[in-house]
Amino acid sequence: MTTYKISKDKMNELLTSIKGYDVYVPTEMGDKFQFRVMKDAGDAKLGYSQSAKPPKDVIFPQNEVLMNYKIQPNGFDVENSLDHIGKFVIFGIRNCDARALKYLDTQMLNGKYVDPYYAKRRENTTVVGLACNSPLYNCFCRSVGAGPHHKEGHDVHLTELDDGYLVEVITDKGKELLANSMSLLAGSSDADTSKQAELKQACEAKFVRKIDVKGNDKRMLDIFESDYWRDVSDGCIGCGICTLLCPTCFCFDIQDIGSRKEGQRVRVWDSCQYPEYTMHASSHNPRPGKKERQRQRFFHKYVYSYKNNQMLGCVGCGRCINQCPTQIDIIDVIEGVKNVKEGSE
Amino acid sequence: MSDNPYEPMPARVIGVSMEAGGIRPVKKIQVAFINEEDKNNFKNVPGNCAILSMIGQGESMISITSPPTEKDFLEFAIMKVGVVTTALHELEVGDIVGVRGPYGNAFPIDDWKGKDIVIIGAGIGMAPIRSIYNYILHPDNRKDFGKVTLMYGARTPNDLSFKKELFEYEDQADPDVFLCIDWKFGPNGMMDEDAQEGWPRINMKDAGATVIPPGQTRFTCFVPQLVEMIKPSPENTIAITCGPPIAIKFITQNLSKLGFDDEQIFTTMENRMKCGIGKCGRCNIGEVFVCVDGPVFNYKQVKELLPEY
Incomplete structure (x- = not known):
């Protein structure tokens, strides 16, 4: 250097x-x-x-x-x-x-x-x-x-x-x-x-807010099925802004434009916050509600990414907090996991 | 073949057959690669999927229903449900379709040699596991496996896919075939009667207590009840099942009751997919991407997944 x-x-x-x-x-x-x-x-x-x-x-x-x-x-x-x-x-x-x-x-x-x-x-x-x-x-x-x-x-x-x-x-x-x-x-x-x-x-x-991530993934997994996730996603309107403005979100859809003879294949951003994202052709949906969809966002960033790549899927930019129209705050959600009684519903 | 995994390889439609009718009809499409090189590079094994593309319409992940013993073509059973599958239903012999893949892991068929095989399909769920029985029943491979039992059910006889070959198998001594169609529903719920002539009802309250008339292979019942009634032995046996998630759940429960260990039961968990190569995000169950880490799991592995499928 x-x-x-x-x-x-x-x-x-x-x-x-x-x-x-x-x-x-x-x-x-x-x-x-x-x-x-x-x-x-x-x-x-x-x-x-x-x-x-x-x-x-x-x-x-x-x-x-x-x-x-x-x-x-x-x-x-x-x-x-x-x-x-x-x-x-x-x-x-x-x-x-x-x-x-x-x-x-x-x-x-x-x-x-x-x-x-x-x-x-x-x-x-x-x-x-x-x-x-x-x-x-x-x-x-x-x-x-x-x-x-x-x-x-x-x-x-x-x-x-x-x-x-x-x-x-x-x-x-x-x-x-x-x-x-x-x-x-x-x-x-x-x-x-x-x-x-x-x-x-x-x-x-000058930093005001912080998350303590140590041991957090284990705690989150312990309460995967808890109603905590329903409570924290209660206000969600499914607009997807938390994912669309997120610097680490990578989910995409592939769509075609054109006729049967010629066309364009286009990749477009998609979001785990939309029901169609995971909906099967049969209309069965593994993540049918906002509880499951918001839980996916928190778990992907704080549990799955670390398991797969030893790197959190969150860089702490705060955009999802600043821009959420219903004030879902990832810091509060992740920190709040500590206070959930294990096995409580 | 391009080294760009998103680029489809051209294939020509060489056969189309109507497999099931109703509001969600199923067609079987047979395609052959146009380029010899693509054909040679495409090495599918039972359990694999491929992405079919219709120009200007889009792509869909479809399981490969033909066994790898078919070297000259691939077959896909496609239910007409959306934009792409509707376009695929309009294909005629001679048309060109895009194929990329094969994707996903495989059923560990080589580990099953010497064992009895029970295949249990529900609805369109028979498509991914059809490749297994047709592989095993192929004259080159048949001697490597024990007894083969096929169980399959759909809403009505018209909704059964692969009828032609299944009815032929039904008439043969090998394999054992059992078919069922769903109970009819009336104003008071499920009706304890034969849903159709020639499809006698089983004991509705206690499937296991049904007295099976000798030689009877067709019944009115749900697929999990069919399993309960036929009672396949877990002794040196592998069971493979696929169908709607709710059917998989009850079929697996009934296999467990019969004494099957979790590692003797296999299924394929095909979530919605777009890219097929572990990039687009949507098919995950916890940290597992079904398109690359799956879609085949044994029941022990399924239990280790986060409960979100």
Whole structure:
């Protein structure tokens, strides 16, 4: 890892010097922030708190055409969209959202099969992280194995200092990204590094909420059939926003558009909060109610993911809490498990 | 074959047969790969599923109902219930359909050599386990297994799939075949009468106490009652069952009562699936993805799963 520094007034120049990539930056949209392809370096609002939607959709788009095809007399004529995937930069991603990409890797790249669309987009994406200096009220990344200055999943890591940004180049991909911008970077001093440590400490002290995950998976399994899950999902209206805005949720549907002769196969985000998601053709549904569907969300993130990949499926960004219209709060739900009497119904 | 697991391989429809009527009709579709390479690479074993695709309509995970002893084609029994299956029902001989797979684990048939086999199907649930009996009954494999018993039931005679071959088996000395159709329902519930001529009712209150007339193979009863009445011996026997979840539950209970150990009972738990390769999320039972870790489980494994299926 090599560490540099860039002054704040040169940041726009650095952004402009990145060529050959779609550069996604946090931009302002009303009173929220949204990652969008940069048209002008002035669009980038690096002082943002958290984007309304995590930038996971750069790598795992909400709608993605997998292939176009036509029926021919002796088979299909397939045009695979894999061949048209460009190169991307996610510039200014927060640690929670970058860590979520590491989680998505376990799902999409591990196991018997590799998802080729995810793999190619992931390979083609360079991740520039931006340390978080002021968490939101519902942020709890420190409780789930990360922290506001974590660099996991970053190719380049930025920390905003008073007079510039500390630039840590972590991977070869990061090095390649900045190859044309080296003249904008200066060396960093020990003072900068100690300032970074100071900022980290100050930020960590600002966290309000936390979850204690130790031993939690066992406790959850013990009360799998408890009415606790009905009680905590009571207010759920099944809108699915907790999953659609979640940086680690990966569930999808595959649908076709077209005629019997030619068509498009499209992958679209789906949600475990919708009844149709698991409903059999016979109309039998293994998860017939919101109790079972919300329970699936909590268990997938806090039990199954850890069992399968030794990584929690929650990065503590707090979006599902902030955006739930009926105030279902994953921190309260997971913490509340401790107070459920075993075997009580 | 493409190395993209989402890309379907083209196959041509070479046979279509109507298997069951009613509001949810079942058709059996026979397809052959168009490319020799795809045919050679596609190595299915009983228990596997494949994803069929209809261009512009979508994909469906369907179990492969033909045994691997059929080298030249694959067969799928498809109930017409949704957009894709409706499109599949419109296929005619000569049409092209997409196939990807095979997916999932397998019935451990090799471990069953030398044992008696009992196959119990309910409704469309016979489709995934049909590949087993047709594999075992194939002249090349028959000597490797003991007695084979098939039990199968559906709502009405018209709803029985694979009638043609099952009626032929019924007339042969091997295998033992027992068929049943559901009780009729009246205003006061289940009616204690023959649902149809030639399908005599069993003892409704106590299936096990039914006196079976010699040579009688067709009955009015539910499939779990058929098991209770026929009383297959658990001695050196493997039982395989598939059907609606509620039927699997009671069939398994009745097998346990007859003395079958959990590891002697197999089933296939086909949840709704989309990707077939463990990515899209929906088929999980706890941490298990049915499409890659299943769909075949023995009853001991089923009991270890979280109760959500």
